[in-house]
Amino acid sequence: MNDIKDQAKEVIFAILPITFVIIILQYTIIWLPTDVFIQFLIGVFMVSLGLFLFLLGVHIGLLPIGEMIGSTLPKTKKISLILFFGFLLGFVVTVAEPDVRVLSSQIDDVSGGDISQMVLIYSVAIGLGIFAALSLLRIVYNIPLKWLLLGGYAIVFVLAACTPESFIPISFDAGGVTTGPMAVPFILALGVGVASVIRGKTSSSDSFGLVALASIGPIIAVLILGVIYG
Known part of the structure; x- marks a missing residue:
């Protein structure tokens, strides 16, 4: 459960800054077409979800199995x-x-x-x-x-x-x-x-x-x- 919370916080802090910058630019300087801006927001959601699942998978699966393989190989001498x-x-x-x-x-x-x-x-x-x-x-x-x-x-x-x-x-x-x-x-x-x-x-x-x-x-x-x- 702690892994899920930590990865969620990490994703939020990684994605929110760029999202806020684009939103500010949208309503001050660039004024993208509405459909393009909506696609950006949908993309932000999908990237956030994908990054969360990826980081969770890395910490649950890739890192432990990598360390286990690395610690087992030297034992073969x-x-x-x-x-x-x-x-x-x-x-x-x-x-x-x-x-x-x-x-x-x-x-x-x-x-x-x-x-x-x-x-x-x-x-x-x-x-x-x-x-x-x-x-x-x-x-x-x-x-x-x-x-x-x-x-x-x-x-x-x-x-x-x-x-x-x-x-x-x-x-x-x-x-x-x-x-x-x-x-x-x-x-x-x-x-x-x-x-x-x-x-x-x-x-x-x-x-x-x-x-x-x-x-x-x-x-x-x-x-x-x-x-x-x-």
Whole structure:
């Protein structure tokens, strides 16, 4: 019951400010047609309901199962198994990420079909999956995050120099959209679960940085597409 109240408050505080701003603008400056304004209000209600149900589902289902999977994998004592499932889970949550699908559809339209929607989605998913597995490897071997970030962005800058300019903004947008409502909760929960078993009391600090590292993968994947298609 407390989860329901907390998520309802979170949605209200997230949606009300933008709603009030649009209402004020409607009656002071923009004066949208009545039917358009009514559609906006209906949309606000639907977004609020959808966001409430989504956040409730994340806290009830995604976060607990992510932590349970993360805490169970290290008990197998098989690094290959941890990395495989880290990659697999990173891949599938990226494919399910709505932000990635929106970006891929827009790029498909802009490129005239040269870069198909599914090619971009799967490339981004593979990139995030690889770096999600690398994030778990960092926790297992206690590798400093700064060296992995420096190495990752060094690869990004090298590829950017060899890629057509039109692919560079797309690649960084791809890195941004993968940090969306599906991927972030699951990846963070997975990292917390792994770190809680391997690092114990230092699990909180070890589980940070997973999203920052994982988001490099999609950038590199799109830049590689640029090298291929360019």
